[in-house]
Amino acid sequence: MNTKAELTKGTSGADIGKLVLAAVVLIAGIVAYTYLGNIGQSAPVRLVTILVAVIASAALAAFTGPGRRVRHFFAESQIELRKVVWPSRDETVKTTGIIIAVVIVLSLLLGLIDLLLKSVVLDWLLKLGS
Known part of the structure; x- marks a missing residue:
């Protein structure tokens, strides 16, 4: 049996708030991207706007319980990929x-x-x- 197995805990209220805030930031970035396109703003400004929104929402989501589990999953995946014999x-x-x-x-x-x-x-x- 795996010694790392543990019971998964429910998502706390703070984590839910952070995830909702991350979703709001991402949606705001998409709305800003569309709005800037409608008023004729240049493509680089629109691109920076959406990139900032995506990075900010990912950073917010990364510091939640589910975000930590995803980061842990990717770290373990990299370790396993090093074991592959190509x-x-x-x-x-x-x-x-x-x-x-x-x-x-x-x-x-x-x-x-x-x-x-x-x-x-x-x-x-x-x-x-x-």
């Missing part, structure tokens, strides 16, 4: 070649089965009925 170029090329050969063989086999069934249905079964 294939060499030679292994990748050989495996790709084998897969392509199998696909070609199976497509030819299915094509032959299709031709056989077509000839059976069209030539034999339909001619027997007439």
Whole structure:
């Protein structure tokens, strides 16, 4: 059993308030982006506006309970990715070649089965009925 397993606690009121505030900041950024576009503001100003809103809302959300769990998940994911043994170029090329050969063989086999069934249905079964 995993020793890190723990009961998940409910989200506190402060965390909910922070998440709501993060959503409000993000929505305000989207509204500002649209409004600045409608009044003819330049694209760089609009881009900075939306980037500031996204970064601010992400920062607010990161300091909540769910945000800490997401950060912890990403940190553990990076540790696990370091453990992955990636294939060499030679292994990748050989495996790709084998897969392509199998696909070609199976497509030819299915094509032959299709031709056989077509000839059976069209030539034999339909001619027997007439």
